[in-house]
Amino acid sequence: MLKRISVVAAIIVAILLAFKYCEFKKHDDSAMEYNTNLIQQQILNVGKLVVTEGHFSEVITYKNQQKYLMNMISFEKKALIVVNANVTVAYDLHQMKYDIDENNKTITILNIPKEEITINPDIQFYDVEQSKLNPFTGDDYNKINKSVKANLAKKIEKSTLKTNAKNRLISELSKILIMTNSMGWKLQYNGKIIESESEFNEDLKL
Template sequence: MKTALIILLSFLLGAAAFYAFALPQDAEIKDEGTVLLEQVRKVSKLVTVEGDVNELFSRTQTRNVTLYLPLPAKFSFDKQASVEVTGKILVGYDLQKMDVAIDDAAKTITLSNLPEPEILAIDHDIVYRDLNESWFNAFTAEDYSALNKAAKDKLRADALQSRLMDEARAQGAAVLETIAFLAGGAGYVVVLDAGAVSQER
């Protein structure tokens, strides 16, 4: 009787241990963070075009190592990362660069130093699709940061060569026409670049 009880107890303990350790468990994640607000400043930016991006980006880095076995022998160790970049690119105008002069007597609004469209923000996410590293060339935290920056820089360069800039310029012209229309309703004339053709409604 005592032997059967010991066997039963051992079986129950073993089953409990199996369920506790062998079966997948939900991982407990604890995040801690500190928010540091360094500077707050006023901005006047007009977003005229928003572009969605989805791009695959890869990078290979080679490390040359000399091993003495006992004679010197050179070996190359590669590490390669393939990432998928998704996000949004906001293109528009920094209105702080523009000068506005209002002449109430002449009923004119003069806009000068009109800025060119520029990339105002890049909001992107990175998913690491494939990471291959070598024994003597492993990925570090600095590598992940560099990959993130390189992917963002590539998005910026591609956006500058895309149609986003032309579309932003066209939308900017439409905004100026709207401003001229609203100003005309108040009896004002909008003059571009102090000598350009005025737009009157």
């Protein structure tokens, strides 16, 4: 009789433990699913177009000569060109690739899109001088436009515009870092665990 009671008690304990385990497992899975959904939502919030704008100006003197009769006669055309350009440096974070490892509680940023630089120059011509034998043509305008964009590209490289754009990008990415830290997760990029915003700046290869 005592043996039968012991067996029944053991069965009841086993059932209770199994029930408790299932409840714990269910709670654990629910928490993991909640955390994953929260992380995905935060990344979606960060996934936007980050745009930094700048304005550049320059003045160019354009000259061209056409010579005839063994260079004895020449016809010159020239113009003063004033350029005002709006420039944008953008990072489309919708294109960012990442991986979420639930088991190890790690988010790995796989790829950050390179910046997209857009130059919109407004070109104005002043003091235009030309002749019927050497007028301004579409080829001249193409050369001028190409030269203007090349000069502006050099100015952009020497300016702080790209640096400012990168700082804005890091600021957006740091929102993911803050969230992962608050949830006890890790953020990884370029084979390294990122623990501070400054490490993003060091490891960001764009």
